Amino acid sequence: MDHEKVNILLVDDQPAKLLAYEVILKDLGENLVIASSGREALEVLLKTEIAVILVDVCMPELDGFELAAMIREHPRFQKTAMIFISAIQVSDIDRLRGYEMGAVDYVPVPVVPEVLRAKIKVFAELYRKTRELERLNRELEDRVRARTAELENSTAKLRESEQRRSMAIAAGKMGSWDWDWISGDWMWDEGQYRIFGVSPESFEVNPANVQALLHPDDVDQLRKAIAEFNRGTRAYETEFRIMRPDGEVRWCVGTAAATVDDSGRVVRVSGVTVDITERKRAEERQNLLAREVDHRAKNALALAQSIVRLTRADEVKAYVNAVEGRINALARVHTILSLSSWQGAELSRLIDEELAPYSLGGQIVLAGPEVQLLPTTAQTLALALHELFTNSAKYGALSTRSGRLTIGWQVEEQLLTLSWEESGGPLVMPPKSRGFGTRSLLASVESQLGGQARFDWRAEGLLCRLEVPLTRKTGATAPSGKFEDAGSAELQRASG
Known part of the structure; x- marks a missing residue:
């Protein structure tokens, strides 16, 4: 065709659709410029004169409406023809919004090739005629500029101001x-x-x-x-x-x-x-969360592995029940910690969770203030309380209706002291072997938390005292006296 080619910008995030538009429009003999995103389209506009923009309404990051608004912000592109392509049913409100953003027409999908070519051809010819008029106008301005230095200077400043405008x-x-x-x-x-x-x-x-x-x-x-x-x-x-x-x-x-x-x-x-600060911060939070999840998962698996390895039983069924009970105790405290976004857990909530499986009426008395535990401390005490409740229900005060259990706790100078006192149950005799309960209490309460676990095997019922720092400290030693070190006996009883 005997005319100067113009640039037609095709904007769509789907390569197949861009290829289809190229096939449809190639017979027009114009230059087809491809952009696969709104940002790429803006870069093209900075460097290339565009006659017509064919843009998809639905694109990620920057959709057609937003791109049109940004293009119209720049004086160079306020009259550039934009045609929207929409694969969804376009309502009157959407059409009004598109026209407000500067669209000159809508083309629905599926695209009718003849219609699309006709629309593009009309606006390309209009642009060509407009450019011809602009060239004639520039020639006139050049003649006037030669005679009037003031007008030339004003025109140059206007052009520079236009180029410096925000995109x-x-x-x-x-x-x-x-x-x-x-x-x-x-x-x-x-x-x-x-x-x-x-x-x-x-x-x-x-x-x-x-x-x-x-x-x-x-x-x-x-x-x-x-x-x-x-x-x-x-x-x-x-x-x-x-x-x-x-x-x-x-x-x-x-x-x-x-x-x-x-x-x-x-x-x-x-x-x-x-x-892009918010995006970067979101990426950092996501990475931190991934590392935190990995850390907590490894800790939970390590605890579960210890439970499986250290649990002992004469029968498979007893072994399975013991492991399931301890894993469930760990799961319950994890649920509590998750609800607090791993900020901590209330001691009374841990005790209530361990009491839930038992129907004990008025056998248990609780007394103590609200105490917020750190996640590590909460996990350790949850397993310790599970062992105490389990053994009491099997062999101690909670194994009979006449038994009574008093759990009390207090905090002084960031030291939590929890007392476990049983009475009215079967006759208690000191245990002869060390089991998982004793080993876990010794390793976690004393070694990990820097606390103390002590037991007094009284005939009328077990008396246990746990001392746990609410802030991490090490080097605690068990005092002497009638309380027996937790590492010397298993949390079991023999009924007499």
Whole structure:
């Protein structure tokens, strides 16, 4: 065809659809420019004159409506024809929204090739005619400019102002800038000032001041970008950090494009800055959560492994019951900790959870203040309480209706003292062997928590006292007296 080709920008995140549009429109004989995302489309617009934009409404990150709004923010593209393609039923409200964003037409899916070609051809011809009129107008302006120096200067300033305008300002997260490579002058829009935490009234934009706001570890990124443009690079993108005057560190991604003269020399660099701090923080939280989950899973598996390895029983059924009971106790305390986001657990809640499987009426008396336990302390005491309740229900005061159990606790100087006193049950005799309960109490309460576990095997019922620091400490030693060290006996009884 005997006419100057124009550029038609096709924007869609699906390669198959872009290929289909190319096939449909290739007979028009125009230049088809491809962009697979909204950001890529913005980069193309910075460097290329576009006659018509064909954009998909539904795209990730930046949908068609948002892209249209950002394009219309720039004076160069306020009259650029935009046609929306929608694969969903478009309501009147959606159409109004699209027209408000600057769309000139809608094309539904499935696309009718003849209709799409006709629409594109109309707007391409309109653009061509408009460009012809613009060229004639520029020729007229050149003649007037030769006669009127004041008008020439005014027109040049207007063009420079238009080039320096922000490409997009979206909720303070984006900003645009322009750097005159020859004179060294900088121009920032409102969004750029906002991202850097400075104001146009108090901040002079120059290389030294800009570099002072960059994170020291990322200053080399600026030097690298300058070197790349000097070597002929036309576009550059990088992530970097800034340090606002108030001390806050923000993450940004910057995209820059160079403008060259007829000799290929860089004369101007323009770019867009996007604040990605929230995304970076979300990634850090996700990584921290993954490490925390891994750590807690390993701890839980280690406890479960110890339970399985140390549990002893003469019969398989007894062994299975013992292991299941201890694993369930561990699961219950994990549930409590999960509900508190692993901040801790109330001691009374741990006791209530262990009491739940038993129907004991008024056999148990609880007395003590509200005590918040650290996660590690809660896990340890949950297993200890499970052993005490299990053995009491099998051999001690809770094995008979006449038995009584009193659990009391108090806190003095960050030391938790819990007493377990049984009475009214079968005759108690000191145990002859050490089992899982005793070994776990000794290893966890004394070695891990720096506390003490002591037992008095009275004939009328077991008296046990646990002393646990609410803050981590080590080096605790068991006192002498009628209380027997927890490592010397198993939590069992023999009825007489």
